[in-house]
Amino acid sequence: MRFFEDIEIxxxxxxxxxxxxxxxxxxxxxxxxxxxxxxxEEAGRKSLFGGLAASGWHVGSxxxxxxxxxxxxxxxxxxxxxxxxxxxxPSPGFRELRWVKPVLAGDTISFASEVESVRSSEKRPEWGxxxxxxxxxxxxxxxxxxxxATAFVPRRSNS
Amino acid sequence: xxxxxxxxxxxxxxxxxxxxxTREEILAxxxxxxxxxxxxxEEAASRSMLxxxxxxGWHLCSIMMRMMFDGFIGRTASLGSPGVNELRWLAPxxxxxxxxxxxxxxxxxxxxxRPETGIVTFKGVVRNAAAVALCEMVSPIIVQRRAxxxxxxxx
Numbered sequence: 563m564r565f566f567e568d569i570e571i572x573x574x575x576x577x578x579x580x581x582x583x584x585x586x587x588x589x590x591x592x593x594x595x596x597x598x599x600x601x602x603e604e605a606g607r608k609s610l611f612g613g614l615a616a617s618g619w620h621v622g623s624x625x626x627x628x629x630x631x632x633x634x635x636x637x638x639x640x641x642x643x644x645x646x647x648x649x650x651x652p653s654p655g656f657r658e659l660r661w662v663k664p665v666l667a668g669d670t671i672s673f674a675s676e677v678e679s680v681r682s683s684e685k686r687p688e689w690g691x692x693x694x695x696x697x698x699x700x701x702x703x704x705x706x707x708x709x710x711a712t713a714f715v716p717r718r719s720n721s
Numbered sequence: 722x723x724x725x726x727x728x729x730x731x732x733x734x735x736x737x738x739x740x741x742x743t744r745e746e747i748l749a750x751x752x753x754x755x756x757x758x759x760x761x762x763e764e765a766a767s768r769s770m771l772x773x774x775x776x777x778g779w780h781l782c783s784i785m786m787r788m789m790f791d792g793f794i795g796r797t798a799s800l801g802s803p804g805v806n807e808l809r810w811l812a813p814x815x816x817x818x819x820x821x822x823x824x825x826x827x828x829x830x831x832x833x834x835r836p837e838t839g840i841v842t843f844k845g846v847v848r849n850a851a852a853v854a855l856c857e858m859v860s861p862i863i864v865q866r867r868a869x870x871x872x873x874x875x876x
Binding site: 596652655 | 750753754755756757759769770771775777778779780782783784786787790794795799800801802803804805806807808809810813863
């Protein structure tokens with residue numbers, strides 16, 4: 563992971579894609595969000611979603627999964643080059659999460675991450691605060707998911 | 722009787738739970754969706770900013786969803802949610818926590834684009850047994866209006 567000093571507004575990266583299967587959608591829903599349109603094809607077809615739809619929390623969790631995998635891959639590469647790797651702090655939250663369109667069984671969602679703002683933390687000067695727009699786009703190029711996440715990033719000078 | 726838009730006037734709606742969270746489920750969620758050392762490994766977690774094993778924030782969100790479902794969404798004529806206005810992770814979720822969920826209706830208005838529905842904006846706060854707030858969320862849900870259900874029955 564990068565340090566605060568390495569980060570600029572507009573930096574964007576693709577973090578990978580994920581196919582939501584009917585079984586995967588139902589398994590997550592049974593545990594966390596057992597509304598009929600997330601559990602049953604027929605109920606999904608009759609709903610506003612028009613088909614068996616993934617829980618929005620499933621979509622968000624998969625986005626997190628791909629962000630973590632991408633971060634860990636990049637950290638391994640940086641270590642292999644002999645570079646120092648920044649350890650980001652826990653996130654204080656997010657804003658503007660939008661489930662723009664339903665994610666239906668069989669959809670493949672590609673996720674991307676773009677830095678929207680960068681500033682120093684007033685309370686903790688050794689940290690910077692980023693706002694990152696994470697998005698998911700389906701196989702037809704339609705935006706389905708968007709969230710503005712906040713992250714704490716350490717300064718290189720303090721590491 | 723399913724709850725409809727009319728059942729959600731602004732103000733305190735209810736308190737739900739407790740929901741016990743085990744170490745096993747924290748590890749299982751983290752392994753699948755958020756395999757950072759602070760969510761998976763006791764030793765690494767004790768050295769992290771959160772000072773001990775903690776659940777993924779997305780796990781906490783997903784548990785909050787389930788508590789909302791068990792509390793009222795499962796018996797509400799809900800058509801889904803367009804998103805979350807704001808979510809704040811305030812304190813770590815720990816193995817063994819017993820969670821309660823407080824729900825307030827922040828705003829309820831009839832939808833302009835689909836007048837047979839209303840948009841109910843909830844504020845949910847999840848607390849542990851020591852009453853420490855772990856997570857706070859503001860999110861709208863689209864809910865059917867009663868007049869529409871009555872019209873369907875007349876058909």
